[in-house]
Each structure stands twice: as C-alpha cells, then as structure tokens.
Amino acid sequence: MRAPAAVGDKLEDVDTPALILDLDAFEKNLLTLKESVKGRVRVRPHAKTHKCPDVAKRQIALGAIGMCCQKVAEAEAMVEGGVADVLISNEVVGAKKLERLAALSRRAKIGVCIDNAENLAQLQGDLDVYIELEVGMRRCGVEPGEAVVALAKQITKHHRFAGLQAYHGRAQHMRSMEERHAAIETAAQHVQHTKRLLAKAGIACPTVTGAGSGTYMLEVEAGAWDEIQPGSYAFMDADYAKNEWAAPLPRFEHALFVLTSVMSRAPDRAIVDAGLKASSIDSGMPTVWRRDGLRYSKASDEHGWIEGGPLPLLGEKLQLVPGHCDPTINLYDWYVCVRRGVVEALWQITARGAST
Amino acid sequence: MRAPAAVGDKLEDVDTPALILDLDAFEKNLLTLKESVKGRVRVRPHAKTHKCPDVAKRQIALGAIGMCCQKVAEAEAMVEGGVADVLISNEVVGAKKLERLAALSRRAKIGVCIDNAENLAQLQGDLDVYIELEVGMRRCGVEPGEAVVALAKQITKHHRFAGLQAYHGRAQHMRSMEERHAAIETAAQHVQHTKRLLAKAGIACPTVTGAGSGTYMLEVEAGAWDEIQPGSYAFMDADYAKNEWAAPLPRFEHALFVLTSVMSRAPDRAIVDAGLKASSIDSGMPTVWRRDGLRYSKASDEHGWIEGGPLPLLGEKLQLVPGHCDPTINLYDWYVCVRRGVVEALWQITARGAST
Numbered sequence: 015m016r017a018p019a020a021v022g023d024k025l026e027d028v029d030t031p032a033l034i035l036d037l038d039a040f041e042k043n044l045l046t047l048k049e050s051v052k053g054r055v056r057v058r059p060h061a062k063t064h065k066c067p068d069v070a071k072r073q074i075a076l077g078a079i080g081m082c083c084q085k086v087a088e089a090e091a092m093v094e095g096g097v098a099d100v101l102i103s104n105e106v107v108g109a110k111k112l113e114r115l116a117a118l119s120r121r122a123k124i125g126v127c128i129d130n131a132e133n134l135a136q137l138q139g140d141l142d143v144y145i146e147l148e149v150g151m152r153r154c155g156v157e158p159g160e161a162v163v164a165l166a167k168q169i170t171k172h173h174r175f176a177g178l179q180a181y182h183g184r185a186q187h188m189r190s191m192e193e194r195h196a197a198i199e200t201a202a203q204h205v206q207h208t209k210r211l212l213a214k215a216g217i218a219c220p221t222v223t224g225a226g227s228g229t230y231m232l233e234v235e236a237g238a239w240d241e242i243q244p245g246s247y248a249f250m251d252a253d254y255a256k257n258e259w260a261a262p263l264p265r266f267e268h269a270l271f272v273l274t275s276v277m278s279r280a281p282d283r284a285i286v287d288a289g290l291k292a293s294s295i296d297s298g299m300p301t302v303w304r305r306d307g308l309r310y311s312k313a314s315d316e317h318g319w320i321e322g323g324p325l326p327l328l329g330e331k332l333q334l335v336p337g338h339c340d341p342t343i344n345l346y347d348w349y350v351c352v353r354r355g356v357v358e359a360l361w362q363i364t365a366r367g368a369s370t
Numbered sequence: 371m372r373a374p375a376a377v378g379d380k381l382e383d384v385d386t387p388a389l390i391l392d393l394d395a396f397e398k399n400l401l402t403l404k405e406s407v408k409g410r411v412r413v414r415p416h417a418k419t420h421k422c423p424d425v426a427k428r429q430i431a432l433g434a435i436g437m438c439c440q441k442v443a444e445a446e447a448m449v450e451g452g453v454a455d456v457l458i459s460n461e462v463v464g465a466k467k468l469e470r471l472a473a474l475s476r477r478a479k480i481g482v483c484i485d486n487a488e489n490l491a492q493l494q495g496d497l498d499v500y501i502e503l504e505v506g507m508r509r510c511g512v513e514p515g516e517a518v519v520a521l522a523k524q525i526t527k528h529h530r531f532a533g534l535q536a537y538h539g540r541a542q543h544m545r546s547m548e549e550r551h552a553a554i555e556t557a558a559q560h561v562q563h564t565k566r567l568l569a570k571a572g573i574a575c576p577t578v579t580g581a582g583s584g585t586y587m588l589e590v591e592a593g594a595w596d597e598i599q600p601g602s603y604a605f606m607d608a609d610y611a612k613n614e615w616a617a618p619l620p621r622f623e624h625a626l627f628v629l630t631s632v633m634s635r636a637p638d639r640a641i642v643d644a645g646l647k648a649s650s651i652d653s654g655m656p657t658v659w660r661r662d663g664l665r666y667s668k669a670s671d672e673h674g675w676i677e678g679g680p681l682p683l684l685g686e687k688l689q690l691v692p693g694h695c696d697p698t699i700n701l702y703d704w705y706v707c708v709r710r711g712v713v714e715a716l717w718q719i720t721a722r723g724a725s726t
Contacts, residue, residue, distance in 0.1 A: 107631055275464050279486065285509055315418065340671050367703055
C-alpha cells in the first residue's frame with residue numbers, strides 16, 4: 015500500500031488525483047461541532063464517512079465517546095485501529111457477519127441495531143442491542159408504536175436493550191432549514207411517543223441515538239436524543255454546501271479536496287485527471303475550489319471537464335470539492351493531510367472498501 | 371488483503387456484498403469477441419474495466435496482444451502481474467507520472483498518447499508515442515487535420531511515432547445501432563483524412579487503435595482501425611444491456627454480479643446490503659438478475675431498495691447486474707469467481723484505486 019506522497023512534500027508536488035485533507039479546516043470543524051453541542055448530548059461520529067482510525071482518534075480526543083459504523087468490516091477496522099466503543103447503526107444479517115460481530119464483541123464495546131425478531135434470534139455475543147425506529151427514511155426500522163415495545167421485551171430476554179436508533183437520513187439533504195425542522199420535529203414526535211410506550215411497559219430506554227451533519231442541532235434542541243452521529247461535518251462536501259445553513263446549526267468549512275491536474279487543453283475546455291473514479295458524482299459534480307469562474311461540468315470514468323474561464327493551463331493543479339464525501343473517500347487508500355501547503359501526515363483509510 | 375470467500379464455497383454462502391464473476395459466461399464472452407473479430411484487427415482489451423492481471427492473462431491466452439490502461443498506476447499493476455505490452459490510451463501529464471512512465475518503459479513495451487507539443491517535450495523513456503485524435507468525444511485529442519501532421523513530425527525527432535488513438539467513447543452508449551453507425555462513420559472519416567495527410571507528408575502511421583464494446587465491429591467494418599480496445603464485453607453491465615444489439619455486433623452475456631443480502635423487510639420493500647458503495651450508480655441503478663418482478667429502485671451509500679414482487683425474504687440473497695461495471699469493479703479488491711454455483715478462484719483486483 016504505497017503512500018501517495020511524503021511528509022514535507024509541497025501540496026503542488028503531490029501526484030494527482032489525490033485526496034487532500036486540510037488539517038486547519040478539519041480541526042476547526044471538529045471544534046465547531048464540540049462548541050455547538052455544548053455537552054448537551056454525547057457525540058458518536060460516523061466512521062462510514064471517514065473510514066479512518068486516525069480521524070476517529072482526533073474526534074475522540076475532542077470528547078466523542080466512540081464511533082458509529084454501518085458495516086461489521088468497518089467496525090473491525092476501527093477496533094483494529096484502537097477504537098474501544100463502536101455502534102453499528104445498522105442491521106447485521108447473515109451467519110458469517112453475525113459470527114464476526116460476536117467475535118468483535120469480545121474485543122470492544124459493540125452495539126448493533128435490529129428491526130426484526132428473526133434477526134434478533136440470530137444475535138450472539140455481548141452486544142448492546144438497539145431497535146432501529148423508522149422515522150421518515152422508509153428504509154430499515156420498526157414503525158413507531160407497540161411493535162417496538164414487543165421487540166424490546168424480546169431483546170431483554172437474552173440481551174441488553176440499549177435504546178433506539180432514530181436517524182432521518184433523508185432530512186439531512188433537504189435544502190431549506192424549514193423542511194429539515196419539520197422532518198426532525200416529526201421524527202422527535204415518533205421518538206417521544208415510542209419512549210412513552212416503553213416507559214408504560216416498564217422498559218428502560220437508556221439511549222436514543224441518531225442525527226447527521228445536516229440536522230444534528232435540531233435533534234439536540236428537540237430534546238429527544240441522547241447521542242448524535244454526524245459524519246460529514248468533519249469534511250463538508252459540495253452537496254451539503256447547497257443546504258441552507260442557519261442557527262442553530264453552525265457553519266463547517268470545506269476540509270476535503272480532490273487534487274487534480276489539467277491533462278489536456280482545448281480553447282473551450284480543460285480536461286482534468288479526476289473523473290468519477292476519483293470523485294463520486296452520485297450527489298452531483300464536484301466544484302472547483304477558489305476558482306470562481308470555473309465549473310466542473312461533466313465526468314467520465316477517468317476525466318473531468320472544466321469549463322468557464324480563465325481556463326487553467328496544461329499541468330496546472332486544481333482542488334475539487336467532492337460532490338459527496340463518503341463515497342469519494344471510499345475510493346482512496348490515504349488521506350494526504352496538508353497544513354498551509356505542506357504535507358504534514360498520511361493517514362491510511364483502513365476501512366476503505368469494508369462493505370461486508 | 372483478506373479474501374472474501376474460499377475456493378469450494380457455495381455461492382449462497384459467500385458473504386455480501388461481493389463481486390461475483392460467472393466464469394462460464396465470462397469465458398464465453400472472451401470467445402464471442404474473438405470469433406466476431408475473425409482476426410481482422412488486433413485485440414488490445416481495456417484493463418481500465420477489469421483492473422486485474424488474472425483477467426488480462428485469459429484475454430491474452432485467447433489472442434489479445436496486450437492491454438490498454440488509462441493510468442500509469444494501472445499499467446504498473448499490469449506489468450507487475452506479467453503483462454508485457456501496455457498502451458496507456460490517455461495523456462500522461464506531470465513530472466512524477468512521467469518519471470514512473472519512463473521507468474515502466476524499461477520493464478515492458480509501453481505506449482502512451484499525446485495531444486500537445488508541450489507534453490511531448492516532457493516525455494522520457496523508450497515509448498511508442500500515439501497522437502490522440504479528437505473524433506467526437508470532445509475530451510482530449512488533437513482536431514483532425516494538419517495539426518496532427520505537425521505534431522507527428524515533432525514526435526519522430528526523439529521518439530517512435532506509433533500511430534493514432536481514435537476512440538469515440540460517447541458513441542458506445544448511444545442506444546440505437548443507427549446512431550452508433552453514424553458516429554463511427556464520422557470518426558472513420560476523420561481517421562482516413564488524417565492518415566492521408568500523414569502519408570502525404572511521408573510519415574508512416576503504423577497503427578490506428580480505438581473502439582469499445584458498444585461499437586467495435588463498426589470500427590472493424592469501417593476498415594480504418596488496426597486494433598480495438600474493448601473492455602466491458604467481458605462482463606456486460608446493465609447500461610450496455612440497454613443498447614440495441616444487432617449485427618455486426620454479437621451479444622455478450624452478463625458475467626459480473628454484485629451478490630447482496632436482504633437485511634430488512636417491510637410490506638412494500640426489501641432493503642439489501644449493497645448500496646452505491648457496492649454498485650456504482652453513475653449510469654443508473656443495478657438490475658435484479660433473474661427475478662423479473664423485482665426492481666432495485668434506489669440506492670443510498672450502504673443500502674438498496676428492492677420493490678415489486680414477490681419480495682425476497684430476510685437474509686435471502688440476490689444477484690445484481692451493476693449499472694456500470696468499471697467503477698463498480700473499482701470498489702472491490704477481489705473477484706469471487708464462480709462456476710455453476712461454486713467458488714472456483716479468487717482473483718485480486720490489483721489495480722483497484724490505481725488512479726495516478
């Protein structure tokens with residue numbers, strides 16, 4: 015796993031495409047989150063975004079209690095990298111995965127979500143078991159109501175019932191604050207209703223966990239969550255930048271870039287060496303950082319089209335803000351960590367491709 | 371780099387998501403290509419698609435003369451894996467890449483494309499130098515005409531002028547045969563015109579190389595190409611399956627799948643554990659293999675929505691045909707190679723993420 019640069023290299027000498035982390039902006043984002051939350055909830059950032067124990071350690075140093083993951087393989091990479099407390103904020107189905115999950119629960123504090131009694135019956139190991147509540151994504155999760163109480167009762171027979179996973183992923187990218195407010199308000203009502211039903215049945219609900227970078231202060235203010243799971247706040251991508259950002263949410267800075275070089279020039283276009291295998295386009299094209307006249311208009315697998323002006327020269331390097339940080343990071347093995355134009359560190363993305 | 375399965379495992383026991391290669395269909399596709407071409411042109415398949423020396427070796431065993439790559443790092447992985455002849459069908463810009471390219475040219479027969487005299491002046495090493503001709507993609511490449519002759523003359527001063535790279539990528543996915551015919555006909559006129567200008571200037575043009583899976587027989591029949599560069603034919607993805615396929619193009623079979631498990635069920639949907647980090651959605655959603663009533667309707671990072679009926683049960687496995695094979699393969703470290711339901715081999719995708 016050859017590193018793509020060396021400590022001390024200048025940013026302009028890093029070979030392209032490369033995934034660049036601006037450490038000043040990154041560290042500021044971590045502090046901004048901490049200051050916005052003011053200790054009102056626990057912070058459990060999502061490692062599905064960064065996939066890197068070096069990032070996790072910096073989040074934990076600023077008060078995060080542990081990590082979230084979506085996959086057992088991500089959790090394995092985090093535990094391997096020294097993270098002692100991981101919640102898999104997702105269902106784990108299939109005999110092989112459940113064996114690995116049980117093995118992992120002997121090495122670290124591990125939580126997992128369920129939304130189905132059949133899946134619960136298959137769980138082994140020393141696990142914190144959460145029920146995923148369906149709060150508006152229409153993806154996984156149990157509908158709010160008595161079904162949650164019945165499942166929680168079953169959990170307590172053989173496991174620890176740790177609480178509720180209540181994440182409204184769709185709300186994160188609603189553009190207006192008003193839409194996001196309304197979505198989280200509804201989610202909060204589902205959570206409160208379910209907590210009341212659990213309390214009535216005499217079942218303690220130690221933790222409600224959820225929320226992402228686009229809404230988390232709304233969850234904090236709604237008062238129904240004990241723990242938040244933001245991921246993208248550390249990096250900020252072009253899609254999140256399209257959201258309206260207003261109080262109570264603070265503003266985060268772009269800290270993650272794809273460095274790319276112009277590899278071909280024509281009068282009307284510059285072609286760069288970062289296409290969709292270098293910057294994921296599932297949530298739209300990347301934007302060109304601090305070159306207001308330029309637009310990344312189209313991607314093919316290994317090429318990107320830059321239009322506008324003044325066009326960059328052959329060999330010139332540009333920084334792109336990825337459309338969507340999570341799948342972009344998942345294309346790389348390393349963060350090239352840069353401070354004021356110089357490579358300060360290389361962090362390995364050990365959970366890259368960890369999809370099982 | 372832990373393998374995701376073991377030889378002898380049953381397909382239904384492979385953990386998910388996994389990238390599955392159906393060896394019978396794959397081998398049939400390689401033969402179909404060979405038989406369609408009938409030796410009328412040389413075959414130089416594109417390794418940007420498969421990124422795997424094990425695939426390359428099987429293509430070479432059936433008569434391919436070597437590989438194409440888009441990136442120096444891909445070419446390095448191919449040479450490392452035993453491929454002796456690689457054409458980088460793309461421009462290589464930047465000091466570090468050009469040094470690596472020169473080093474590689476001491477280990478294997480290496481070709482590269484240029485479209486700019488400034489880039490030509492930077493080339494070092496023992497290289498076959500091709501001029502990329504712009505034939506309709508409006509990406510890289512020199513416009514057909516006297517500019518090509520001028521650049522070819524400059525090449526011959528210090529390097530071998532090996533010929534023309536003439537690839538119409540956009541034509542590959544035009545849905546009707548008629549549109550593709552027209553696009554390749556125009557490209558062929560550009561090639562023929564440029565060859566005449568080169569001949570008039572007394573410059574030999576040893577090879578015209580180009581063409582992809584969606585059009586290659588049109589290039590063969592046009593008679594202007596010496597060498598073809600198909601990649602996806604070995605696998606066939608859902609996007610290529612939307613093309614009209616008719617003579618002179620043969621039909622290829624779906625050989626590449628993403629195996630996925632149902633991880634959550636609701637009355638109206640099954641949620642599977644393969645989202646856009648497991649099957650690239652840049653060219654549309656994957657399709658569900660041999661389950662006609664089912665539709666993969668939406669992807670989030672780690673989840674896919676299956677709608678229609680009858681819906682699969684919790685834990686049930688499905689095979690998805692990726693929307694686009696190239697970026698999907700680039701998400702995985704291994705092909706799980708299966709024949710009649712049993713894992714026969716594991717091939718490492720050594721050029722996965724090789725983007726520099």
